[in-house]
Amino acid sequence: MEIAEQHAGEITVVEVTGRIDSNTAKAFGERLTGLIKDGRARLVVDLKQIIYISSAGFRALLLADKLADETKGTLALCGLSVEVQRLFDLGAFTDLFVIYPSRDESIAKLS
Amino acid sequence: MSSTTPAGKVSIAIGNTIGEMAKVVDLVDRFGAAHHIPQAVSNDLNLCLDELLNNTISYGYDDRDRHSIVVTLSLADGRLIAEIQDDGKPFDPRKATPVPKGVLQSRKIGGLGLHFVKTLMDEVGYVRAGRQNVVTIAKKLLKGTADGDC
Numbered sequence: 001m002e003i004a005e006q007h008a009g010e011i012t013v014v015e016v017t018g019r020i021d022s023n024t025a026k027a028f029g030e031r032l033t034g035l036i037k038d039g040r041a042r043l044v045v046d047l048k049q050i051i052y053i054s055s056a057g058f059r060a061l062l063l064a065d066k067l068a069d070e071t072k073g074t075l076a077l078c079g080l081s082v083e084v085q086r087l088f089d090l091g092a093f094t095d096l097f098v099i100y101p102s103r104d105e106s107i108a109k110l111s
Numbered sequence: 112m113s114s115t116t117p118a119g120k121v122s123i124a125i126g127n128t129i130g131e132m133a134k135v136v137d138l139v140d141r142f143g144a145a146h147h148i149p150q151a152v153s154n155d156l157n158l159c160l161d162e163l164l165n166n167t168i169s170y171g172y173d174d175r176d177r178h179s180i181v182v183t184l185s186l187a188d189g190r191l192i193a194e195i196q197d198d199g200k201p202f203d204p205r206k207a208t209p210v211p212k213g214v215l216q217s218r219k220i221g222g223l224g225l226h227f228v229k230t231l232m233d234e235v236g237y238v239r240a241g242r243q244n245v246v247t248i249a250k251k252l253l254k255g256t257a258d259g260d261c
Contacts, residue, residue: 019136021158022129022165052154054161055224083151087158090230091223 001050003031011110012040013103017049020057029060032075033067041073044106048079053087065097074098078106119146120185127168127178127197135160135182139193142184148191152250155231156193159248162224163195163204167244171199190233190249197244203237204228204246 001024006013012035020028035043045061047053053061061077068075076098080088088094100106123138125131136157143153164180172178181196207225228248229235236247 019157021132021136021161023133023136052158054158054165055227056161056165058223083154087227090227 001028003028005035007040008107009111010040011042011044011107013044013046013107015046015049019051020053020060022054022056025054025056025060028057029063032060032064036064036067036071036073036075041068041071042110043068043073043075044103044110045075045077046079046103046106047077047084048081048103050081050084053084055091058091058093061097074110076100076106076110078103120183122181122183124179124181125164127172127180127199129165129168131180132161132164132168135164138182139184143191146186148252152191152252156191156248156250159228159232160193160195162228163246163248166202166204166224167195167197167199171197171202171244173200186252189254190251192247192249195244195246195248198242199244201239202244203239205235205237 001016001018001020004015004017006015014032014035016028018024032043032045035041043064061075065075078100079102080099085094088097088099100109121138121142123134125134139153139157139160142148143150160182164182167180178198183194183196185192204225207222207229231250232248233251234247234249238245
């Protein structure tokens with residue numbers, strides 16, 4: 001798994017590539033919570049390049065989302081492939097997260 | 112360490128740490144490529160193995176000793192099959208609790224991984240053989256999508 005960050009004003013886009021699984025979920029979660037604790041609580045997590053996300057990855061996302069909420073921030077997700085969307089649907093997560101189709105739309109909504 | 116038998120079966124023994132699980136991911140990818148298994152099927156299998164192995168490694172042992180977990184991949188009767196053998200506490204993944212519903216902040220995520228396994232795989236089997244858990248998961252392959260018996 002690789003993580004790249006881009007800043008668009010007050011919004012931080014986190015682009016993840018690879019697998020978010022048991023091995024990588026900890027680093028993924030710590031990156032997100034680290035950003036929020038540093039005051040960058042308006043996050044867009046672009047999942048376009050991920051292969052899949054396991055329950056460990058969902059746990060990390062849920063914790064980051066909760067922390068963003070507590071700090072009056074927003075965590076939005078975008079770029080869900082059909083395969084990744086299926087995992088969100090199976091876990092009944094689709095309505096729990098803020099999800100936009102594209103990165104551009106996420107940035108526009110959070111601006 | 113992994114080994115391949117003439118029948119196209121491949122096995123790997125890993126230690127009971129999360130870090131060791133990457134070896135299984137690699138094995139599934141190599142097995143999938145060698146047998147022309149669709150990437151989506153290999154990905155589903157890898158995800159399910161991640162859930163099952165994480166469960167065993169995180170909750171299956173009461174001691175801090177090193178244990179060996181053996182994962183075997185094979186193709187038979189048009190199915191991609193993975194068997195996990197471990198000497199952890201008896202645990203039947205078919206009897207996992209359903210995914211709880213609730214709002215984000217109070218949501219418990221326990222059970223989600225096994226929900227993925229039961230939903231994404233076509234078969235989930237379990238036997239307790241002596242001191243070993245033997246979990247078998249299988250995914251049906253469409254005709255002509257893989258080598259071997261498919």
